[in-house]
Amino acid sequence: MVTSIEPVTAASARFQCETCELRSHSICSALQDEELREMNQVVRQVSLDAGQIVFFETDPADFSFNITSGVVRLSKMLADGRRQVTGFLYPSDFLGLAVGKDYTQTAEAITPVRMCRFDRKDLTRMYEKFPKLEHRLLEVACNEIVSAQDQMLLLGRKTARERLSSFLLNLLSRSNLGERLIGEIDLPMDRADIADYLGLTVETVSRTFTKLRKDGLIEMPSKNRIVIRDADDLADAAENPD
Amino acid sequence: MVTSIEPVTAASARFQCETCELRSHSICSALQDEELREMNQVVRQVSLDAGQIVFFETDPADFSFNITSGVVRLSKMLADGRRQVTGFLYPSDFLGLAVGKDYTQTAEAITPVRMCRFDRKDLTRMYEKFPKLEHRLLEVACNEIVSAQDQMLLLGRKTARERLSSFLLNLLSRSNLGERLIGEIDLPMDRADIADYLGLTVETVSRTFTKLRKDGLIEMPSKNRIVIRDADDLADAAENPD
DNA sequence: CTAGGGCTTTGATGCAGGTCAAGGCGAAAC
DNA sequence: GTTTCGCCTTGACCTGCATCAAAGCCCTAG
Known part of the structure; x- marks a missing residue:
């Protein structure tokens, strides 16, 4: 579970995004300064220790995240404990593309992690306002599909x-x-x-x-x-x- | 390669989409009648025999498709011939989400297949005009990611x-x-x-x-x-x- | 500095699924 | 009808990785 959630004041948050060195790599690259400022209104910085769960695979999927530092492990489990790790997320990676009501995998910090957290409802409003953002997210999703296929080849053959x-x-x-x-x-x-x-x-x-x-x-x-x-x-x- | 490409007149095409029984399942569900009519301007019906290639995994990714009948197999190959089938597509499934310049897998008809073919350039214009369409596509992409993860669990464990x-x-x-x-x-x-x-x-x-x-x-x-x-x-x- | 515990490595052995090799069987051709 | 050919099934055997077991190697606590 999330340990520390530090609300960011409008001023400091604005400052942070504008100077964020990951901006050009993350989904934020889709946004202009002005638009980014609006994203800031709905983002929260979150910190996790190594070993802490970001979300569990049946939790309601209320949030999405942007990793800013550290590494997150994604995995799925069978009832008898067999586990498949589906990916490792690094800084600038987006977490929580899920479309359904619940998450379909578990996300856990394997190092100390910091990330930007978005309420998915806010994100939905952002999509409507800034279609570029959704376009960027589709790009991210497509890349994920391509690597997933590579991974299937790896696992299968x-x-x-x-x-x-x-x-x-x-x-x-x-x-x-x-x-x-x-x-x-x-x-x-x-x-x-x-x-x-x-x-x-x-x-x-x-x-x-x-x-x-x-x-x-x-x-x-x-x-x-x-x-x-x-x-x-x-x-x-x-x-x-x- | 594609055998028969039958251009569809504006009139007949319009008629086809409006009465298409797959409409509610496919990406077209994102569009109103009026908008769908515009999609029709850029769509072509394509037919393939069983065994024919839709595209090969290094071809330039110029087209996207909507399967309307038949089944398409997606696969990737290693140099020595080992093959991983990454999926089977059925009517209403969307094909060609690729974001890059080239396709990253091979698509082949395993039964006689009919599909709607879109020039990706046209599709891009449609996105800009109808953000709902892109929203729907993101939904499709997310579903694909979820099944890809299930498949990784299957293949790995x-x-x-x-x-x-x-x-x-x-x-x-x-x-x-x-x-x-x-x-x-x-x-x-x-x-x-x-x-x-x-x-x-x-x-x-x-x-x-x-x-x-x-x-x-x-x-x-x-x-x-x-x-x-x-x-x-x-x-x-x-x-x-x- | 030493002891303990958690990871990692290495070794010995087993087995699920791969490989190789025949047959079976149904559909299409004649 | 019967031949043929491509797929599918079955059998016998093999092997890459899993399993089981035991050290090694840090790192941390005392």
């Missing part, structure tokens, strides 16, 4: 080695938004999260990390730190069984 | 038996749009399509059909015809390993 390689490459491109790809990435999630994201077990994930390391494709300065020696080689590994 | 049971239940609910669930469904796709959709092999799909039949969960009057004896029992099978 790829080997453990291909899965982990694909995953690392994804993280690499996301962690360097717009910049050139430097070869080092940080893993804020633990092995169980990775396993549940890739449809594997922790043991297989661990063994596969070891193999990639022994094959010289990656280095592991620490458990949560991966250096990619050659992104092209890893891209091969991501699409060739073995 | 379910057993063969659970996968096939889930699949049959999905078909059951889709093939009876809005009506009560009668227990019989038609399988327009072959075993290879099902296998590639569920992340299995044809052999496993076949064996699993046999098991479900022997367990009394389904009957198979013919290869492409399935009778669901008890939807609740099948729903159990869809979420319990074994």
